[in-house]
Amino acid sequence: MTQYKVVETSDVTEEVLEAILNEWTAEGWRFDMMQFAMRDSSKRPAMAFITFIKSDDAPA
DSSP, X not given: OEXXXXXXXXXXXXXHHHHHXXXXXXXXXXXXXXXXXXXXXOSSEEEEEEEEXXXXXXXX
């Protein structure tokens, strides 16, 4: 069975995104994708959603 993990952050800086990626991959999650939510008034993202997946290979 495949499990999904979504991490949401409103602090969209290089350091924060790196910390999130390092934290969850160290726990066995595999990075899947990153999506940004933009503000109309700014070129910087307002939020980021980072998706990870993990396969549970144990028999059902």
